[in-house]
Amino acid sequence: MMQTDDTICALSTPQGMGAIAVIRVSGPATFPVLERFFRPAGQRHALATAKPYTLIYGTLYEQEERVDEVMIGVYRAPKSYTGQDVAEISCHGSVYIQERIVRMLLSAGVRMAEPGEYTLRAFFNGKMDLSQAEGVADLIASESEAAHRVAYQQMRGGISEEIRGLREELIQFASLVELELDFTEEDVEFADKAQLTELVAKIQRVVQRLLESYGTGNVIKNGVPVAIVGAPNAGKSTLLNALVQEERAIVTEVAGTTRDAIEDEVNLGGVKFRFIDTAGIRETEDVVEKIGIRKTYEKIAQSRVVLYLFDAGRLQENAPLVREEIAALRAKVAGQKLLLLANKIDQAQREEVDRVLANPEELLYLSALEGEGLEALIEALQASVNLSALESNQNIVTSARHYEALRQSQEDLARVAEGLAEGRSGDLLALDIREALRHLGAIIGEVDVDRDILGAIFGKFCIGK
Numbered sequence: 245m246m247q248t249d250d251t252i253c254a255l256s257t258p259q260g261m262g263a264i265a266v267i268r269v270s271g272p273a274t275f276p277v278l279e280r281f282f283r284p285a286g287q288r289h290a291l292a293t294a295k296p297y298t299l300i301y302g303t304l305y306e307q308e309e310r311v312d313e314v315m316i317g318v319y320r321a322p323k324s325y326t327g328q329d330v331a332e333i334s335c336h337g338s339v340y341i342q343e344r345i346v347r348m349l350l351s352a353g354v355r356m357a358e359p360g361e362y363t364l365r366a367f368f369n370g371k372m373d374l375s376q377a378e379g380v381a382d383l384i385a386s387e388s389e390a391a392h393r394v395a396y397q398q399m400r401g402g403i404s405e406e407i408r409g410l411r412e413e414l415i416q417f418a419s420l421v422e423l424e425l426d427f428t429e430e431d432v433e434f435a436d437k438a439q440l441t442e443l444v445a446k447i448q449r450v451v452q453r454l455l456e457s458y459g460t461g462n463v464i465k466n467g468v469p470v471a472i473v474g475a476p477n478a479g480k481s482t483l484l485n486a487l488v489q490e491e492r493a494i495v496t497e498v499a500g501t502t503r504d505a506i507e508d509e510v511n512l513g514g515v516k517f518r519f520i521d522t523a524g525i526r527e528t529e530d531v532v533e534k535i536g537i538r539k540t541y542e543k544i545a546q547s548r549v550v551l552y553l554f555d556a557g558r559l560q561e562n563a564p565l566v567r568e569e570i571a572a573l574r575a576k577v578a579g580q581k582l583l584l585l586a587n588k589i590d591q592a593q594r595e596e597v598d599r600v601l602a603n604p605e606e607l608l609y610l611s612a613l614e615g616e617g618l619e620a621l622i623e624a625l626q627a628s629v630n631l632s633a634l635e636s637n638q639n640i641v642t643s644a645r646h647y648e649a650l651r652q653s654q655e656d657l658a659r660v661a662e663g664l665a666e667g668r669s670g671d672l673l674a675l676d677i678r679e680a681l682r683h684l685g686a687i688i689g690e691v692d693v694d695r696d697i698l699g700a701i702f703g704k705f706c707i708g709k
């Protein structure tokens with residue numbers, strides 16, 4: 245995968261039949277190979293002499309047999325996505341034609357591209373840095389407005405720019421440390437030390453903000469986990485269906501690890517929410533149910549919001565149990581937001597619910613069946629995600645890899661600050677500064693990044709990107 249001087253091809257549009265399919269070719273042999281199969285409609289538009297950024301119309305032949313009428317997009321090195329000569333063949337989207345064209349290219353010595361190999365070449369050729377390349381993958385995978393927005397910003401180099409800025413300041417810092425080294429015997433030391441301390445504190449603040457943004461970034465990218473707790477028949481499935489219909493979102497059902505765990509993803513106001521059905525928390529002696537309860541609490545711990553749903557129409561019989569479960573949940577939720585949903589309010593009196601539960605502040609009235617109270621619930625869910633960072637256009641870290649690198653650099657910086665305070669010598673400080681530089685550099689791929697890491701990053705891409 246690390247070889248970049250051969251010529252690769254792949255289907256860049258999804259597998260299967262479509263109106264049009266696009267096959268992308270990149271590498272030095274791109275045009276010589278295509279010349280063998282392609283006859284342009286007009287003599288003046290031969291591929292070899294075609295201007296970059298033009299579309300050439302013509303026919304692909306294998307021997308004397310016409311294979312398809314195609315358009316070929318021409319990009320010439322270095323001004324292409326990969327930085328190499330690139331052709332994009334738009335053909336009729338029959339699976340037969342797609343495969344036939346790919347086979348023709350392979351027979352001419354072109355190699356099948358690995359997942360993400362075009363973007364890997366773009367990275368190697370300096371078209372984008374590593375964080376931007378990851379932004380490309382995130383953009384393609386984005387399923388909500390918020391995820392799209394942060395991925396787009398990352399692809400455009402938002403994070404990269406900020407990291408570069410930090411690295412420049414650190415390099416400046418390193419040179420100041422050296423300066424300070426030279427003057428240790430003189431009076432200037434104190435002024436320098438104050439300046440250095442301020443500089444490292446400033447860098448720490450920026451790194452800290454980026455670290456904190458991961459809380460938001462992670463939920464934007466992966467969805468906000470919401471655990472739904474409630475007795476059987478409380479209306480959990482009805483609620484999920486109502487939410488799904490409300491946003492007319494595509495629902496993906498992912499079979500969970502337990503027989504009763506089903507995940508639904510719903511886009512609400514541009515943010516993806518991941519609803520996690522749980523087995524409930526009813527106290528029991530039954531071993532199987534006990535395991536279910538433990539799992540429920542695990543899921544609650546991994547959630548950002550906990551919805552406790554109860555049948556308000558049956559509160560008369562259920563009141564002690566509902567009170568007990570609410571108390572148990574309140575004791576368990578730590579960082580999560582707990583919402584109590586009095587469902588089937590169409591069959592109950594609000595006053596009665598208020599009286600029985602003594603007016604808890606987290607209470608929302610709901611009729612999942614009739615759609616009543618859904619808007620208030622959606623608003624409460626949205627309020628649980630702090631999107632102010634998104635609105636202020638600040639960079640948001642969405643990648644666990646970036647988070648880890650930032651965390652390590654923050655540790656390095658803490659050692660630098662500590663060293664300064666203790667009056668540690670400049671060459672010792674410089675060691676930690678270099679470590680911080682290295683960790684920050686890994687985010688944008690400016691320092692040597694492990695092949696395994698590159699493999700992991702690009703291996704997650706679609707073929708053909």
Ligand code: GDP
Nearest residue numbers: 476477478479480481482587588611612613614
């Ligand atoms: P689950 O076991 O918690 O998933 O509960 P279901 O969603 O399957 O609902 C159990 C029953 O309650 C079904 O017959 C639903 O139609 C009914 N139900 C759910 N929500 C409401 C509601 O808001 N009002 C009324 N009247 N019935 C509801």
